[in-house]
């Protein structure tokens with residue numbers, strides 16, 4: 273069972289009790305504004321997402337962690353590693369990404385979970401490089417990428433939606449946490 277404790281969070285695999293809370297997060301247009309084409313996702317789509325995320329864990333040995341608040345046990349969203357297969361020109365590579373419910377923003381949770389995910393990538397999975405891709409204009413994600421020490425590499429155009437993406441990367445052999 274892959275679980276990571278940070279000072280305030282538990283990062284863990286998904287279970288069926290997460291569906292309603294994750295669907296609520298996915299139903300918020302402000303949360304989804306910078307993801308894909310900006311569409312919200314309903315309960316059925318969220319169930320499919322969680323199934324896919326769990327499959328990625330089984331197949332790759334890494335994936336998106338369910339991020340739970342220690343103490344309250346609330347699901348705050350996800351942070352973790354994923355294969356950015358929708359961006360073929362970046363493949364093969366491993367990406368880091370995040371999505372938290374709006375009430376969990378502005379408290380440092382995304383950065384705390386992302387740091388732990390990079391440590392997991394390096395120490396547990398032996399990965400030496402991780403990319404982070406954010407839509408140009410997504411300042412909250414750009415801020416997290418900067419705090420992680422991920423260096424801007426280049427911009428590219430999303431092959432499906434046509435918007436600009438900023439590609440960042442980090443050499444984990446030099447990662448200091």
Ligand SMILES: CC(C)(COP(=O)(O)OP(=O)(O)OC[C@H]1O[C@@H](n2cnc3c(N)ncnc32)[C@H](O)[C@@H]1OP(=O)(O)O)[C@@H](O)C(=O)NCCC(=O)NCCS
Pocket residue numbers: 302303304306307308369370371372373376377378379380381382383384406407410412413415416419
């Ligand atoms: C992107 C996203 C995860 C960023 O979340 P966030 O809460 O802004 O990010 P952080 O965890 O870094 O926290 C930010 C702020 O919390 C504040 N904060 C409050 N308490 C804190 C604490 N104990 N420790 C650290 N920071 C704290 C800090 O001021 C920090 O801002 P700063 O870096 O300017 O000082 C969030 O906006 C989100 O889920 N957005 C929707 C999904 C999305 O867009 N995903 C990316 C596209 S796929």
